[in-house]
Amino acid sequence: MEPYTASTVVTSIKEDGNGHWHTLENSPFYAEGGGQPADRGWIGTLPVLDVQIKDGEVWHLLSESLPTGKAVEVRIDEDVRRDHSIQHTAQHVITAILEDRHGIRTLSFGIGETDSSIEIETATMDWAHVEALEQEMQQLIFENRPIRVYEIPKEEVDRARLRKETDRTGMIRIVEIEGLDYNACGGTHVETTGQLGTIHVTAMKKVRGNLRLTYVAGNRAIKATQQARAALRTIHHTFSTTNESVAARVIEEHTIRLEREKEIKTLEERIAKAKVEAVLKEDNYVALHVGRTEAETLTTAIIERIAATGRIAVGANYGTQKLFVMHDGTQDIAVGTFLKAALQEMQIGRGGGNHKQAQARFTSVAELEKGIEEIVKRLQEGVLPC
Structure with a gap:
């Protein structure tokens, strides 16, 4: 008989939520312990899923139950x-x-x-x-x-x-x-x-x-x-490097990326300022900004700036299909409660928040647009949950 195989007999069975545990008359399987995982292998044709020792007995987990007294051939997975x-x-x-x-x-x-x-x-x-x-x-x-x-x-x-x-x-x-x-x-x-x-x-x-x-x-x-x-x-192919030059090239690219991120942040701040000024020219109680192509971070920055002026700010980001509602705390409306209740009535989107800010995510742009229209309308008309 090979060292990884044995002939034996099933001696007892028990079940739990994991499956069917069996003890054998003699077992060549190593049970989990001392930092080493259990062996894997087969009892008959059934894969051994786990091996544990409890009260001095070696228990083997199978997906099916074998009868007590059944003679079986067991085999350890040699590679494992x-x-x-x-x-x-x-x-x-x-x-x-x-x-x-x-x-x-x-x-x-x-x-x-x-x-x-x-x-x-x-x-x-x-x-x-x-x-x-x-x-x-x-x-x-x-x-x-x-x-x-x-x-x-x-x-x-x-x-x-x-x-x-x-x-x-x-x-x-x-x-x-x-x-x-x-x-x-x-x-x-x-x-x-x-x-x-x-x-x-x-x-x-x-x-x-x-x-x-x-x-x-x-x-x-x-x-x-x-x-x-x-x-x-892959790095060599992408950056045309060698083993000797790859580290310096990766550091160079990382430095360039950081500089670009700084430039992007500066540009986003300028864009946010311009878009906020444009929105505020409309003397509305509810101020709306829709970001169709911009990053979510820019959308939220614009909405936060609008909310800081004392208005209720509503923003939408098409890329992430998210809707944002915010104010600076001077408004009586709890926007988290309002938004959650409105979404439940419309049966679209999922979201909520707290007194000052809330957000919702939708499954499509069409749902997002429907949500924008209804949320702005309810806020402007004062249709709020009791």
């Missing part, structure tokens, strides 16, 4: 098991190097669907340190050090070498990387450091005064490198 083993072993390597060579302790660890992370007890690491760490890890991978996994009685554990004290009793499962790590661990691991392929740190973030390092190893590292390379090719 290998991937999890690589990511977990990579964590052992990172933790050992950081602690033994740099005095930095690992606080927590977890494997995600696309990357993994460890939280480490430092706040001073930078990318130069990360790149040096990656070089140290790659050297250990090149050395292809053997990794032994075995069980020994608790009294035979070498306490002086143990990475972290364990509260387990009876037989203790030891994971030993030759010359690097001696750890009590129940997870799955590869057989040599060479099987890790490579380990890349992809992100670094401060958390609770410490640092969280996100990393990928094995095929995940290859995929991350390919994605980064594809993104870089």
Whole structure:
């Protein structure tokens, strides 16, 4: 029988909102724990959706129920098991190097669907340190050090070498990387450091005064490198750059964009001032501005300026199909309540707000125009909700 397959028997069943949980007479599946996700695979033809340990028993989640006593063939998804083993072993390597060579302790660890992370007890690491760490890890991978996994009685554990004290009793499962790590661990691991392929740190973030390092190893590292390379090719093609010039070109484009945004903001302020002056020439209690092609930010800036004059300002933005109603607080009308009630009566749009300002969104320009006409008419005629 292959190491990823087994013949066994269903021993018990229970159900919850997730599906049907089964225990087996003997299970080769790794249950979620210690930062490592559960194995995936099949029981018969049914995919195993999750594996958890509860009260010392291994429970397997299936979409359908199998009868107790049924003989079944089970198979672990070898690719998922290998991937999890690589990511977990990579964590052992990172933790050992950081602690033994740099005095930095690992606080927590977890494997995600696309990357993994460890939280480490430092706040001073930078990318130069990360790149040096990656070089140290790659050297250990090149050395292809053997990794032994075995069980020994608790009294035979070498306490002086143990990475972290364990509260387990009876037989203790030891994971030993030759010359690097001696750890009590129940997870799955590869057989040599060479099987890790490579380990890349992809992100670094401060958390609770410490640092969280996100990393990928094995095929995940290859995929991350390919994605980064594809993104870089796109940048090269767009800006006609090389690896040596791309950073300077991106910074240049960013600087140009910031300058353009400043210019646009200055122009928008001038446009807003001119449009407000045009609206205010009409001596109406309700002042209307319709922005057919302008950005929403310009529409709201114009409406806010009109409202600041003491009038009730109504604005519309065709691009976002939004309607705005505002005043400066000197009007008695609660525009949020008014707008919500009017929309409910018309059975179009959705919106609301507070005493001074409100907004609504519509599903089409036709609805928006209908809303503008009715809202302005009601405000001018004083048709307000009780």
